Amino acid sequence: MQQTIQYIRTELEGIYPESEILGFTKLLFDQVLGFSYTQMILAKTRMLEQEDVKKIKTIVSRLKNHEPIQYILGATEFYGLQLELEPGVLIPRPETEELVQWVCQTQLPKQARVLDIGTGSGCIALAIKNEIPDAEVWAVDKSEKAMELAAKNAKTNNLQLHFKQTDILNWQEEHWPQFDVVLSNPPYVRESEKAQMQANVLEHEPELALFVSDNDPLLFYRTIAQFAKDHLKNGGLLFFEINESFGEEMVNLVKSLGFSSVELRRDLENKNRMLRCRK
Numbered sequence: 001m002q003q004t005i006q007y008i009r010t011e012l013e014g015i016y017p018e019s020e021i022l023g024f025t026k027l028l029f030d031q032v033l034g035f036s037y038t039q040m041i042l043a044k045t046r047m048l049e050q051e052d053v054k055k056i057k058t059i060v061s062r063l064k065n066h067e068p069i070q071y072i073l074g075a076t077e078f079y080g081l082q083l084e085l086e087p088g089v090l091i092p093r094p095e096t097e098e099l100v101q102w103v104c105q106t107q108l109p110k111q112a113r114v115l116d117i118g119t120g121s122g123c124i125a126l127a128i129k130n131e132i133p134d135a136e137v138w139a140v141d142k143s144e145k146a147m148e149l150a151a152k153n154a155k156t157n158n159l160q161l162h163f164k165q166t167d168i169l170n171w172q173e174e175h176w177p178q179f180d181v182v183l184s185n186p187p188y189v190r191e192s193e194k195a196q197m198q199a200n201v202l203e204h205e206p207e208l209a210l211f212v213s214d215n216d217p218l219l220f221y222r223t224i225a226q227f228a229k230d231h232l233k234n235g236g237l238l239f240f241e242i243n244e245s246f247g248e249e250m251v252n253l254v255k256s257l258g259f260s261s262v263e264l265r266r267d268l269e270n271k272n273r274m275l276r277c278r279k
Helices: 002-012 018-031 037-042 052-062 070-072 094-105 123-131 144-155 167-172 191-196 220-229 244-256
Strands: 075-078 081-084 114-115 136-143 162-165 179-184 232-241 260-266 271-279
Touching: 002 018, 002 052, 018 037, 018 052, 018 070, 018 179, 052 070, 070 075, 075 123, 081 123, 081 144, 094 179, 094 232, 094 271, 114 123, 114 220, 123 136, 123 144, 136 144, 144 162, 167 179, 167 220, 179 220, 220 232, 220 244, 244 260
Parallel strands: 114 136, 114 179, 136 162, 179 232
Antiparallel strands: 075 081, 232 271, 260 271
């Protein structure tokens, strides 16, 4: 086993940070071999089956090509839920768990109706439904692939959601009920920021879910806020995950549309990454 651990480290050294390589190693031993980190440490001298070694070498080869580990394993963990994942659907980020936590810690009406716009894998909607079972949670996305995966994840986790495949930029063409909460983690990375992003994101994750034009970086926020102005109940709440560079602009945007009690919140890295306001 020690030989395999060293193989992973040697092959990925210089491509990924040491901390990320350790994370990969833990995941591979857990997901492929069924070993916890403690078992991995205690059983270092154990010989692995050749078939298991072959599986790990195949995965390491894919990691060297910057393929995300979540796509390779076909799964990820989000807010205590195991979710299936596949290429073409955005990988949930840890900072998005902070947005879910903020929503779940907010006092909401009993049986609140919650809308997650741009649901992707369903991670936000499913986490909220899991934490607030009485809520009526809706999940919306433009992508057919994303909606199919979100529905599959709902079934796997035995959680009931309302699904609607639609392009939120054309929300006026659809009929919608009134909601107590509208939230979204929409595309917010500017095209000019691509140079700062890692290869595993640029080469493998869906651009549609990540990027917006530099000419109109607040397009989705403005559209969703306008939607929320019409379809939030009085006193209803709007939550966003935001680009850290646009905190002030986001505050001004929602205030200009008549929202009140506007609050920016920093993530664990002390960046302005979330916003909440009230209709």
